[in-house]
Amino acid sequence: MALDDYTCVLVTGASSGIGAAVVRSLCARGLTVHAMARRQQRLDALAEETGCVTHVLDVRDTAQLFQVISGLDADIVVNNAGLGRGFGNLHEATLEDIDTTIDTNVRAAIHVLRASLPGMLSRNCGHVVNMSSVAGLHPLTSPIYGASKAAVHRLSQNLRLECAGSRVRITEICPGRVSTEFFDVAVDDPDKRAAIKNTGINELTAEDICDAVVYALDTPWRVNVSLIELQPTEQVFGGANLAPADG
Numbered sequence: 459m460a461l462d463d464y465t466c467v468l469v470t471g472a473s474s475g476i477g478a479a480v481v482r483s484l485c486a487r488g489l490t491v492h493a494m495a496r497r498q499q500r501l502d503a504l505a506e507e508t509g510c511v512t513h514v515l516d517v518r519d520t521a522q523l524f525q526v527i528s529g530l531d532a533d534i535v536v537n538n539a540g541l542g543r544g545f546g547n548l549h550e551a552t553l554e555d556i557d558t559t560i561d562t563n564v565r566a567a568i569h570v571l572r573a574s575l576p577g578m579l580s581r582n583c584g585h586v587v588n589m590s591s592v593a594g595l596h597p598l599t600s601p602i603y604g605a606s607k608a609a610v611h612r613l614s615q616n617l618r619l620e621c622a623g624s625r626v627r628i629t630e631i632c633p634g635r636v637s638t639e640f641f642d643v644a645v646d647d648p649d650k651r652a653a654i655k656n657t658g659i660n661e662l663t664a665e666d667i668c669d670a671v672v673y674a675l676d677t678p679w680r681v682n683v684s685l686i687e688l689q690p691t692e693q694v695f696g697g698a699n700l701a702p703a704d705g
């Protein structure tokens with residue numbers, strides 16, 4: 459079950475960043491790609507560019523989500539819609555931001571799988587790619603976002619058990635810092651946003667993450683790429699050693 463054996467793809471969070479890069483790449487490989495997000499203009503432009511099929515939808519709208527997904531028979535689901543509202547200290551976060559992040563990153567991500575997996579299992583063909591984060595694996599200054607992505611991490615690994623014995627594969631992608639609109643959405647205060655965005659490091663690109671997704675999809679069916687962690691070379695947990703290599 460390499461990429462050429464699949465025909466239909468659902469990408470959530472397709473209107474920008476990583477999701478849009480995946481749509482471009484999989485459309486170029488000749489798959490029918492269903493692109494889902496809330497911003498219609500962005501999706502329209504992507505459809506014009508790539509030929510993808512668009513679904514203007516808030517993934518937290520459970521009834522609409524199930525209605526759309528049940529009509530698709532997707533072989534591949536890239537479960538990517540997500541955000542980081544309430545990024546930073548939990549004790550300062552608004553309740554609305556906490557709920558938005560958990561509802562989008564966890565509850566809706568599970569609903570996407572609940573709607574997609576029965577068809578994949580009954581056809582004995584499928585590949586789920588869950589977009590997690592290094593924040594789900596390592597302690598970072600984002601307890602709410604980290605908790606949501608840790609949930610996606612555990613969800614992904616437990617689903618491997620649930621799908622064992624079938625030809626449904628589960629892949630979890632854990633990116634470090636990627637240059638997308640993520641922090642424009644996450645942080646309202648312009649000074650805080652600039653401080654968090656201006657790291658001075660060479661961040662990953664959406665295309666770097668897309669390449670990892672396509673690698674996992676394109677392996678033969680006997681291979682389940684369970685987890686890929688990608689970080690910028692200049693992003694290190696535990697502190698970078700800045701001493702010269704020969705010092």
Ligand SMILES: NC(=O)c1ccc[n+]([C@@H]2O[C@H](COP(=O)([O-])OP(=O)(O)OC[C@H]3O[C@@H](n4cnc5c(N)ncnc54)[C@H](OP(=O)(O)O)[C@@H]3O)[C@@H](O)[C@H]2O)c1
Pocket residue numbers: 470471472473474475476477494495496497498500515516517518538539540541542562589590591592632633634635636637638639640641643664
């Ligand atoms: N950027 C990073 O450093 C980084 C690192 C690790 C993991 N990630 C993860 O990667 C994924 C993609 O993020 P990105 O970096 O590409 O950021 P992005 O450019 O902000 O993209 C986020 C996407 O999610 C969609 N989305 C958000 N809430 C939604 C909702 N309620 N319903 C439907 N779609 C929704 C957005 O579309 P609309 O606004 O049009 O709905 C957008 O297409 C996220 O899960 C994020 O947590 C990002």
